[in-house]
Amino acid sequence: MSNLLDSLIIELRRGTLTLAVLSQLQTKQYGYSLVQLLEQSGISIEQSTLYPLLRRLEKQELVESIWDTTESRPRKYYVLTDFGIEIYQKLRTEWLVNSKQLNELLKGE
């Protein structure tokens, strides 16, 4: 039963992942700092999902990346583009509306 519950929880979280990542990229972040930020907010994410996700978001032109070589070790930073900000705002509104509706639904129990 706990297996089933786990897989349902993962399914439930999967859709929110993009939104969570976008929300943290309003300021520039590198891969591991993003993991830590998300974990601080209690959002656990498979790292094998996160890094590829960042790359996909870049391909979709929602974020852009810069290699920073000034520090001791080179890091790749990601930040939202203008298009990314616009999409993020819309997704955010959509999420708020959705969760409000779902809350109503759950309250009705």
Added chain:
Amino acid sequence: MNLIDIYIHEVTRRLPEKSREDIGLELRSTIEDMLPDDYTKEDVEEVLSQLGNPAVLASNYSEKPMHLIGPRYYDVYVTLLKMIIPIAATITLISLLAKYIFSYSESQSVLNVGLMIIGEGIWSILDVAVQTFFWLTFTFAIIERVENSKERDPLSISGKKWSPKDLKNVTFIPKKRAISNVFVFGMLFWTAIWATVYFNADKLVGIYTKGENGLQFVIPAFNQTVLNSYWPLIILSVGLEIALALFMLLKKQWTKNIALLNVLKEVVGTISVIIIVMNVAIFNQEFLTYMGHLFKLDGMKVVGFIQWITIILYPIFAVWNCIDGFLKTKKV
């Protein structure tokens, strides 16, 4: 090479050439971020286990599917497979039969040729099934990788997204009325067998005794020249059976017309059998004498016995078959 290098290599070797370097660099910087300043081998293992199986990580990077045929094509694929394999098998078998029939020479025993056909038949049906399966799967696996439309819905057999209009093309067949391909196939096979036996009765049907080389055929039961003289009746019956089988293959269910054709087939068959069996000349005299000795009866009484059995039993089965055909056409 240390573990980190090997891990990065394991991921990047699965990726397209052009993105390897960039992903490799980023991965290395991420791994180093995760490690403490003075790290041990255990720390490295801990970090790599957090990143997980390199194959999974690589597949998350690449857009290519990690399956051969995905949900979008699976249904069409299975439907086509079920449609094509029986057709291919039937065509193979028919061409095989044709090959043997046209190249048949008197020197070969019929039983031998029959066994060869069965053997080669099984082998070539397996062969054609495997070939069909391979090429169809291969084609679909390529389509899965080449087609890059954003649509995710499963395709219907028409190649478009499903709509209620597709239901009009579905012929709904209740299970009771359905005629399976296996049934039709069995029918054709049976026709081939009895016709072969009929035209080679003097080599197949009769008394066998135990000889030095296994069973030996000693006395044929029938007189082949007399049997052969009834060829128009036999050809008519064979023709009707093949027509019925093809009709069934086409309709896939019992209909009134099929039941009627079935009756016609049974009537022709019954009349033919009775006409043939009533002619005493079809029996080999030697065989009758032998049987007479065996049962301590007059040879003619043996003939009479065979005739009566046929005249009573054959029509009973024929009538039952006709009724059964009509029962199956009834709407459920």
